[in-house]
Amino acid sequence: MKYFFTQGVPKDFEEFVEKMEGKESRVNNPEDTDVIFCFKEWTPSDKLVVKFLGEKVHIEKGGKRIAEISLYKNYMTPLWAFVKSFVEGRTSIVSRKWARKIVSGILQGMIALMEVEDVEGYSHSQRVAQLSVKFGKRLGLPPEELERLKEHAMLHDVGKIGIEQLMLYSPTRIRTFESLPQDHTVLGSIYLSTIELLWDVIPTVRHHHERWDGKGFPDGLKGEEIPLFARIVAICNFYDNLTNFVTSEWEGGPKSKEEALQIIEREAGKMFDPNLAKKFVEMMRSLPEDGEDTES
Numbered sequence: 001m002k003y004f005f006t007q008g009v010p011k012d013f014e015e016f017v018e019k020m021e022g023k024e025s026r027v028n029n030p031e032d033t034d035v036i037f038c039f040k041e042w043t044p045s046d047k048l049v050v051k052f053l054g055e056k057v058h059i060e061k062g063g064k065r066i067a068e069i070s071l072y073k074n075y076m077t078p079l080w081a082f083v084k085s086f087v088e089g090r091t092s093i094v095s096r097k098w099a100r101k102i103v104s105g106i107l108q109g110m111i112a113l114m115e116v117e118d119v120e121g122y123s124h125s126q127r128v129a130q131l132s133v134k135f136g137k138r139l140g141l142p143p144e145e146l147e148r149l150k151e152h153a154m155l156h157d158v159g160k161i162g163i164e165q166l167m168l169y170s171p172t173r174i175r176t177f178e179s180l181p182q183d184h185t186v187l188g189s190i191y192l193s194t195i196e197l198l199w200d201v202i203p204t205v206r207h208h209h210e211r212w213d214g215k216g217f218p219d220g221l222k223g224e225e226i227p228l229f230a231r232i233v234a235i236c237n238f239y240d241n242l243t244n245f246v247t248s249e250w251e252g253g254p255k256s257k258e259e260a261l262q263i264i265e266r267e268a269g270k271m272f273d274p275n276l277a278k279k280f281v282e283m284m285r286s287l288p289e290d291g292e293d294t295e296s
């Protein structure tokens, strides 16, 4: 729901609405909003108007009062829920943000369930997510961005779920899907396109195998055309593929940490964003050999 605030509305309520609805739903023009939260007076409007009048709140539509709520101690959740249910046709009081959390959580759970675990009980996507967050912190990303990055990294290989099912159970279609590495990025993005709440994750899923020099797949994006999260996940994903015994497909088994870092250094500017690759290698070398998870 889109919302607009005037001066004078209690600050804690303003922050509460921002938290529940997301800052991106806040608008600066009262013409574009679903609901106007105002202090004392506001000209009658066809929008829902929520007037703070000291001890109580009036809720009005078209100049007519439809409800009055007293500002007792825990008024914020009921007031928000009332306004939201009114604006959204009384169908739901679940915010988009929460709905997204639930949908994304279910999908992440499925991925963890379907991937092979290592001795510590983590799967590839979980390890890539942990490493991406650690790297994101090092890059100075703010907490909300780190949360998003973790989610994107958890979902980066979502396209493998469908492909592995097809390879197992669908002999006629297996030929179409014989190039698993290429196809999982495309299938993942097609799959996520059916879940509107997760559309913003698509660029990471689709582009985490692009290369800085433009020779990657599926779209041959180059340099900064590749979204930042996809460039971050690409490095963490590669490192995990190289070093973990579950994902490693390299001759002679998994690489050591230092061997992997040397390969990433060599690939800076070819496979990876040179600036990010440099920072990643620096970060990994600064971590103690056996205590890689101590920061998170």
Ligand SMILES: [Fe+2]
Pocket (backbone or CB within 6 Å): 156, 157, 184, 208, 209, 237
């Ligand atoms: Fe992948």
Ligand SMILES: [Fe+2]
Pocket (backbone or CB within 6 Å): 124, 128, 156, 157, 237
């Ligand atoms: Fe991966």
